[in-house]
Amino acid sequence: MLGSYLQKVAAQQGYFSQMPRYYGAQIRGGGSAVKLGLDAERLSLPKDNPDILVCFNWEKYFEFELELPLGADTVVLQESDSSRENILLGEYFRVDFSKISQEVTGSSRNKNMVALGLLMGILAISNDGGGKADYQGLRMSKHHLLALEAGLDLFGQLSFPDLRLSPAEDRADKVVLHGNAVIARAAISAGCRAFFGYPITPASEIMEEMQQGLSQRGGVFLQAEDEISSAALALGASLTGVQPMSSTSGPGFDLMTESMVLASAAEIPMVIVDVQRCGPSTGIPSKTEQSDLNHAIYGGHGDASRVVIAPYDIEGCYRLVMESFDIAQYFQTPVILLSDQWLGQTLVATEYEFLTKDYPIRERKRPTGRDLGDYHRYQLTDDFISPMADVGSEGLAYRTTGLTHDESGEPAFDFKTHQWLHEKTWQKLRPLRKRDDLAVVFGKEGSNKGIIAWGSSAQVVLETVKDLGLQDEVKVCVPELIHPLPERIERFLKSTERLLVVEMNYTGQLHRYLRSQSELPEQTYTYTRPGGRPFSMKELAEPIAEITR
Amino acid sequence: MTKAAVYRTRLRPIWCPGCGNFALLDALTRRVLPALGIPSHKAFIVSGIGCSSRIPGYVDTYGFNSIHGRAVIIAQGAKLAKPELTVLAIGGDGDFFSIGAGHLPHAVRRNIDITCIMINNFVYALTKGQISPTAPHLERGEGQFLSWESYPPVDPMLDMVSYSASTGASFIGQGIATDVPHLSWLIEQGIKHKGFSFIAVLTPCINFTPPYLFNALREKASYLREGEVIKLQEAAPEDSWIHDPSDIRLALKLAQVPLLENPLLGVFFRGEEKG
Numbered sequence: 001m002l003g004s005y006l007q008k009v010a011a012q013q014g015y016f017s018q019m020p021r022y023y024g025a026q027i028r029g030g031g032s033a034v035k036l037g038l039d040a041e042r043l044s045l046p047k048d049n050p051d052i053l054v055c056f057n058w059e060k061y062f063e064f065e066l067e068l069p070l071g072a073d074t075v076v077l078q079e080s081d082s083s084r085e086n087i088l089l090g091e092y093f094r095v096d097f098s099k100i101s102q103e104v105t106g107s108s109r110n111k112n113m114v115a116l117g118l119l120m121g122i123l124a125i126s127n128d129g130g131g132k133a134d135y136q137g138l139r140m141s142k143h144h145l146l147a148l149e150a151g152l153d154l155f156g157q158l159s160f161p162d163l164r165l166s167p168a169e170d171r172a173d174k175v176v177l178h179g180n181a182v183i184a185r186a187a188i189s190a191g192c193r194a195f196f197g198y199p200i201t202p203a204s205e206i207m208e209e210m211q212q213g214l215s216q217r218g219g220v221f222l223q224a225e226d227e228i229s230s231a232a233l234a235l236g237a238s239l240t241g242v243q244p245m246s247s248t249s250g251p252g253f254d255l256m257t258e259s260m261v262l263a264s265a266a267e268i269p270m271v272i273v274d275v276q277r278c279g280p281s282t283g284i285p286s287k288t289e290q291s292d293l294n295h296a297i298y299g300g301h302g303d304a305s306r307v308v309i310a311p312y313d314i315e316g317c318y319r320l321v322m323e324s325f326d327i328a329q330y331f332q333t334p335v336i337l338l339s340d341q342w343l344g345q346t347l348v349a350t351e352y353e354f355l356t357k358d359y360p361i362r363e364r365k366r367p368t369g370r371d372l373g374d375y376h377r378y379q380l381t382d383d384f385i386s387p388m389a390d391v392g393s394e395g396l397a398y399r400t401t402g403l404t405h406d407e408s409g410e411p412a413f414d415f416k417t418h419q420w421l422h423e424k425t426w427q428k429l430r431p432l433r434k435r436d437d438l439a440v441v442f443g444k445e446g447s448n449k450g451i452i453a454w455g456s457s458a459q460v461v462l463e464t465v466k467d468l469g470l471q472d473e474v475k476v477c478v479p480e481l482i483h484p485l486p487e488r489i490e491r492f493l494k495s496t497e498r499l500l501v502v503e504m505n506y507t508g509q510l511h512r513y514l515r516s517q518s519e520l521p522e523q524t525y526t527y528t529r530p531g532g533r534p535f536s537m538k539e540l541a542e543p544i545a546e547i548t549r
Numbered sequence: 550m551t552k553a554a555v556y557r558t559r560l561r562p563i564w565c566p567g568c569g570n571f572a573l574l575d576a577l578t579r580r581v582l583p584a585l586g587i588p589s590h591k592a593f594i595v596s597g598i599g600c601s602s603r604i605p606g607y608v609d610t611y612g613f614n615s616i617h618g619r620a621v622i623i624a625q626g627a628k629l630a631k632p633e634l635t636v637l638a639i640g641g642d643g644d645f646f647s648i649g650a651g652h653l654p655h656a657v658r659r660n661i662d663i664t665c666i667m668i669n670n671f672v673y674a675l676t677k678g679q680i681s682p683t684a685p686h687l688e689r690g691e692g693q694f695l696s697w698e699s700y701p702p703v704d705p706m707l708d709m710v711s712y713s714a715s716t717g718a719s720f721i722g723q724g725i726a727t728d729v730p731h732l733s734w735l736i737e738q739g740i741k742h743k744g745f746s747f748i749a750v751l752t753p754c755i756n757f758t759p760p761y762l763f764n765a766l767r768e769k770a771s772y773l774r775e776g777e778v779i780k781l782q783e784a785a786p787e788d789s790w791i792h793d794p795s796d797i798r799l800a801l802k803l804a805q806v807p808l809l810e811n812p813l814l815g816v817f818f819r820g821e822e823k824g
Contacts (some may be wrong), residue, residue, distance in 0.1 A: 236626025399612035
């Protein structure tokens with residue numbers, strides 16, 4: 001709560017920020033931590049080591065030490081009744097957070113608001129630079145405000161180092177939201193009017209946002225009995241002509257596989273969002289990882305074609321959901337959008353404009369009047385995409401099936417039809433290889449040193465390259481469309497002599513996939529490890545510096 | 550005006566001659582759809598995988614031969630998205646009561662207006678005779694259950710009517726493939742009922758269950774008629790039951806009547822419809 005309030009207050013003053021959230025398996029209470037990185041100029045990542053650490057409980061701190069490592073200069077504000085004697089490197093202050101809260105509100109529960117007031121004082125985040133912030137819209141209770149004021153007063157009484165923030169360059173309000181909320185908003189904007197889900201960490205917020213969004217718009221929302229059902233419900237809805245979506249995380253994605261494969265075989269548009277977490281199996285549900293790529297690309301039996309897309313930042317969470325719906329509708333295919341816990345749950349304060357952009361969503365190709373009376377659902381066309389009638393359309397009743405089928409949708413069990421069906425479902429996706437706009441390249445195209453990274457890890461790679469001042473030395477490619485692989489990525493790979501692949505999984509799933517798609521330079525290096533903690537810039541500095549040597 | 554021939558496609562069924570699935574096909578294409586005047590494009594038949602699940606291919610409506618066990622789910626998705634459709638979920642006992650059994654109580658509690666028709670052939674027939682959850686528990690050596698000869702079923706059968714009643718389905722009926730007019734009437738009732746309707750169709754597989762099973766069911770079957778005394782083999786005259794399909798307590802009692810000894814045909818229960 002402390003982090004959220006501080007982020008919101010700062011956002012009102014125009015500061016950009018990102019705030020990843022760290023929590024464990026507790027149902028209620030327990031340890032949790034956030035890391036808030038404020039920036040006056042641009043959307044950046046929080047630094048590895050915080051400038052200020054507020055700690056109410058050291059025992060809990062050590063559960064998250066890897067996420068919040070203390071630096072030599074970290075100023076620590078710790079609860080004064082903390083049992084642990086100081087073991088810290090930097091400056092520290094004992095503050096009576098609980099005691100002050102007790103005094104002014106009659107309960108120690110508002111200690112985080114005391115800390116908020118103090119931090120606002122230290123950072124000089126306020127409307128007038130004089131210590132009073134605008135609390136409008138923050139919905140603070142009376143007790144909250146009392147505690148906050150007491151915290152602000154405290155700032156005047158103690159002598160803290162000068163950590164005042166420079167004013168935000170653009171003071172306009174920043175919007176605060178996380179990737180999961182953005183994905184839901186984008187789906188609604190894309191015209192999704194049917195959502196089916198099942199609760200799972202760290203994807204549940206998408207379902208909750210969709211429930212709210214669709215209830216206001218008269219759409220269809222159903223919390224299914226399992227993920228087998230949420231995907232199958234989406235199939236049924238899609239056949240009637242609506243644009244359906246379902247969201248989940250790894251274990252649920254496993255269960256959706258049979259419907260995904262049927263959607264591929266029977267060419268039914270659907271969008272599945274997988275907010276990846278640590279696997280295999282239950283793994284660490286609350287922590288990020290990028291280990292579902294294999295499943296997204298290859299999961300399921302048979303040669304089932306599909307499209308795999310992965311955003312790497314909050315803007316992409318919006319734009320690529322639009323792309324996913326467009327591609328699913330136009331190509332009549334399942335699209336898997338791979339997000340991750342970091343993207344999904346990190347609260348971001350940024351300019352809102354990206355949420356208002358219009359992206360054209362192409363309609364499904366539907367039968368025309370000429371097809372009446374002689375309609376073939378899987379009629380072969382030049383682009384391998386056949387007109388798809390909405391179930392319920394007059395004069396176009398057709399039967400479809402997961403059985404190998406011919407142009408009319410009738411079951412077939414001969415080699416020729418089977419071969420034809422594979423050609424059809426795979427060839428139709430080929431134009432996607434021309435989508436060079438879905439492969440972002442940073443740095444000098446001419447450089448022969450390249451890094452490739454995907455998903456939220458790409459943010460750390462880009463930030464580290466910047467931090468090391470290597471923007472002119474090395475180029476970075478971030479594939480957003482991963483399968484089919486855009487030709488631009490293949491060109492990127494072929495243009496490098498030294499290549500580094502960075503991803504957060506044990507086996508190097510993207511690296512292996514790229515090897516299967518293109519030649520890689522002889523000097524190809526990987527930096528891969530499983531999740532459990534986010535990449536730090538310090539961690540990536542070495543492998544990145546290495547390839548530029 | 551819709552005519553019987555309108556509802557058949559040109560595809561020839563893969564079923565064995567004499568299979569009860571023909572009865573359902575007949576019921577749907579010659580009686581139910583024409584009688585209710587449902588135009589081809591307004592009906593959507595979703596099936597799972599198995600012998601009976603081939604039926605969408607033979608009925609000229611919208612159809613989807615989908616995934617084993619998932620017909621009832623896909624059907625709900627379609628109905629939610631397009632309520633004006635008449636949606637039927639058709640499958641076998643393996644579909645609905647083994648692999649897809651977990652979906653039924655949820656379909657029941659949501660009470661979405663779809664009609665679920667379970668063709669109970671007491672066996673996995675498309676895969677050539679394995680034991681299904683509705684396969685009767687028999688003493689060793691009893692009957693000629695082809696592949697069951699050496700390894701007869703050891704687990705008790707799952708009674709689908711009993712299951713539906715206990716989960717509170719809003720319409721429960723049972724028909725038999727040898728009485729197409731009654732089966733058609735039953736399906737019409739199910740379709741007209743605004744809510745989730747579950748209809749079981751008794752039709753032991755003619756290949757993989759012993760002939761006496763079908764014969765016994767047909768001979769012992771009795772019809773449930775509203776306001777009339779229910780014929781029970783075991784019951785003494787003094788505790789005779791008068792059939793009242795609106796009485797869930799009676800439906801629960803009827804569900805306890807052993808299927809093989811006293812097969813009952815008709816509407817077991819018809820609850821309140823969705824507003």
